[in-house]
Amino acid sequence: MIPDRFKGLVFPAAALAALEIWARSVDLHSDSLAPPSAIAAAFGLAISDGAFLSATRDTLASAFAGLIIGGAIGLAFGIALGVFQVFDRLMEVTVEAVRPIPSIALLPIALIALGFGYRMEIAIIAFACVWPILILSRAAVQEVEPRLMEVARALRLSPADRVRKIIIPAALPRIFVAFRLAAGIALIVAVTVEIAINPIGLGAAIMAAQQGLQPDLMLAYLVWIGVIGYGLNAGLNLAQRHLFGRAALVGDPA
Amino acid sequence: MTSRGAIYWRIASFAVAAGFVGLWQLIADLRLVSPVFLPGPDRAWASLVRGFTSGDLGSKLLGTLEHMAYGWFLASIAGIALGALIGSSRSMRSYIAPSLEFLRPLPVSAIIPVAIALFGLTQGMALFVIAFGAIWPMLLATIHGFAAVEPRLYEVARSLHMSRLAVIFKIALPSAAPDILAGMRLSLTVALILSVVCEILAGLDGLGHSVLLSARAFRSADLFAGVILLGMIGYLTSLMMSFAEARILRYRRRS
Numbered sequence: 001m002i003p004d005r006f007k008g009l010v011f012p013a014a015a016l017a018a019l020e021i022w023a024r025s026v027d028l029h030s031d032s033l034a035p036p037s038a039i040a041a042a043f044g045l046a047i048s049d050g051a052f053l054s055a056t057r058d059t060l061a062s063a064f065a066g067l068i069i070g071g072a073i074g075l076a077f078g079i080a081l082g083v084f085q086v087f088d089r090l091m092e093v094t095v096e097a098v099r100p101i102p103s104i105a106l107l108p109i110a111l112i113a114l115g116f117g118y119r120m121e122i123a124i125i126a127f128a129c130v131w132p133i134l135i136l137s138r139a140a141v142q143e144v145e146p147r148l149m150e151v152a153r154a155l156r157l158s159p160a161d162r163v164r165k166i167i168i169p170a171a172l173p174r175i176f177v178a179f180r181l182a183a184g185i186a187l188i189v190a191v192t193v194e195i196a197i198n199p200i201g202l203g204a205a206i207m208a209a210q211q212g213l214q215p216d217l218m219l220a221y222l223v224w225i226g227v228i229g230y231g232l233n234a235g236l237n238l239a240q241r242h243l244f245g246r247a248a249l250v251g252d253p254a
Numbered sequence: 255m256t257s258r259g260a261i262y263w264r265i266a267s268f269a270v271a272a273g274f275v276g277l278w279q280l281i282a283d284l285r286l287v288s289p290v291f292l293p294g295p296d297r298a299w300a301s302l303v304r305g306f307t308s309g310d311l312g313s314k315l316l317g318t319l320e321h322m323a324y325g326w327f328l329a330s331i332a333g334i335a336l337g338a339l340i341g342s343s344r345s346m347r348s349y350i351a352p353s354l355e356f357l358r359p360l361p362v363s364a365i366i367p368v369a370i371a372l373f374g375l376t377q378g379m380a381l382f383v384i385a386f387g388a389i390w391p392m393l394l395a396t397i398h399g400f401a402a403v404e405p406r407l408y409e410v411a412r413s414l415h416m417s418r419l420a421v422i423f424k425i426a427l428p429s430a431a432p433d434i435l436a437g438m439r440l441s442l443t444v445a446l447i448l449s450v451v452c453e454i455l456a457g458l459d460g461l462g463h464s465v466l467l468s469a470r471a472f473r474s475a476d477l478f479a480g481v482i483l484l485g486m487i488g489y490l491t492s493l494m495m496s497f498a499e500a501r502i503l504r505y506r507r508r509s
Binding site for chain 2: 007008009010011012031032033089090091092093094096097098100101102103104105106107108109111112113184187188190191192195196197202203206207209210215218219221222225226229230232233
C-alpha cells in the first residue's frame with residue numbers, strides 16, 4: 001500500500017514518464033511539444049542564465065504595484081461603503097455597472113492612453129484588483145460585531161478613530177483574505193496582459209519562446225509560471241494561517 | 255413601506271450613476287482629457303448605435319458570444335463529468351486531487367502559447383484555451399461537492415442497492431448542485447476574458463479584435479462602444495446565471 005502522502009505524486013510521475021517514453025519512442029521533433037527531459041534541461045539553463053529571474057521580476061513588480069494601487073482604492077471605497085450605508089445604497093448602480101467590465105477589455109484603452117510598458121499593465125491590474133477587495137472589505141466591515149460598534153458609540157469615538165481603532169482591526173482577517181484572492185488575480189492579469197500585447201515579463205517571454213519554435217523553453221516557462229502561481233498562493237495561505245489562525249477562516253469564500 | 259423605500263433608494267442610486275455619466279460628458283466637453291483618449295458618452299453612444307445599424311458590431315458581438323458559449327459549454331460538460339468521475343471515488347480523489355491543487359493557481363492564460371503551438375491561430379485554439387481555462391472552477395467545485403455529500407445518503411444508496419450511475423444522478427449531483435452552479439458562474443467570467451484575449455491574439459472575428467483595431471486607429475468612440483458592450487455581456491450573462499441558479503436551487507429553499 002502506498003502511503004497517502006505519496007499518492008498525489010503517482011499521477012504526475014506516471015504522466016511524465018509516459019510522455020518521456022512516448023517522445024523517445026517516436027523520436028519527437030516537434031514545434032509544439034518536447035520530452036520532459038528536454039524541458040528540464042531548458043528549465044535549468046533558463047534559471048542559470050537569469051532569463052527566468054529578470055522576466056519574473058518584471059511580472060511580479062507589475063502585479064504587486066497593481067495590487068497595492070488597486071487594493072488601496074478598493075479598501076478605501078470598501079470601508080467607506082461598509083461604514084456609511086447611505087453611500088453604499090447611492091453607489092449601488094454605479095458599482096454594478098462598472099464591475100462586470102472584464103479587465104482585459106480595458107487593455108486597448110490603457111494601450112492608447114499609456115502606451116506599452118509597466119504603467120499600462122499596472123493600470124489594468126489595479127482595475128482588476130479593486131473589485132474583489134472592495135466587495136469583500138465592504139462585507140467584512142458590515143459584518144463587524146455590532147456590539148463593538150455600540151462600544152465605539154458609547155466611547156464617542158470620532159468616525160476616523162472608529163475606523164482606525166475598531167473597524168479595521170476587527171475586519172482585518174477578512175481583508176487579508178481579500179488581498180490574498182486579489183494577489184492571485186493580479187498575477188493572472190499580469191501574465192494575460194503580457195501574453196496578449198505587452199512586451200515585458202513572463203508572458204512575453206513564453207510567447208517569444210513559442211514564436212522562436214523552442215517548445216522545450218516554452219514548456220519550461222509554463223512550468224515556471226505554474227511554480228510561481230503555486231508559490232504565491234501557498235505563501236499567502238501560510239501567512240494567513242500564521243497571522244490570523246482560525247479567525248481568517250470565517251467567511252473565506254475560497 | 256420597506257419595498258417602496260428600496261425603490262426610492264434604487265432611483266437615487268440610478269441618479270448618482272447618471273451624475274457620473276454627466277461628469278464624464280462634462281470632462282469630455284471641456285476637453286480636460288484629449289478626445290483622442292476619452293470620447294464623451296454621447297459620441298460613444300452614437301458609435302454604438304451606428305455600429306449596430308450600419309456597421310458590423312452585431313456580428314462582432316455574436317462572434318464573441320459564440321466563442322464564449324462554445325468554450326463554456328464544452329468546459330461545463332467536461333468539467334462536471336470529470337469532476338463526477340474523480341469526486342465519486344475516494345481513491346481517485348487521493349491520487350488526482352493533489353495534482354489539481356497544484357495546477358489550480360496556474361494563470362490559465364499561460365496555456366495560450368502552448369495552444370498556439372499545437373493548433374495555430376485558429377478557432378480550435380480559441381476553443382481549447384477557453385474550455386481549458388473555464389473548466390477549473392467547475393471541475394474543482396464538482397469534486398468538492400461530491401466529496402461533501404452527506405455520508406448517510408451514500409449509506410442509504412448502498413442499502414437500496416443503487417448503481418453507481420444512479421448514485422451520481424440521484425444523490426451526488428443534486429447535492430453538489432450549489433457548488434457546481436457557483437463554479438459555472440465563475441467560469442463565465444473566465445470564458446469572456448479568454449475569448450477577448452484569443453480574439454486579440456489570433457485576430458478572430460469578435461469584439462476583442464475590433465476594440466484592438468479601434469485602439470490602433472485611435473477611433474476612441476468605437477473603442478469605448480466595444481468596451482461598453484463587453485461590460486454589458488459580463489453583466490447580462492452573470493445576471494442570467496443568477497436567475498438560472500435561483501430557479502434550479504428553488505427546491506432547496508422550500509425544504
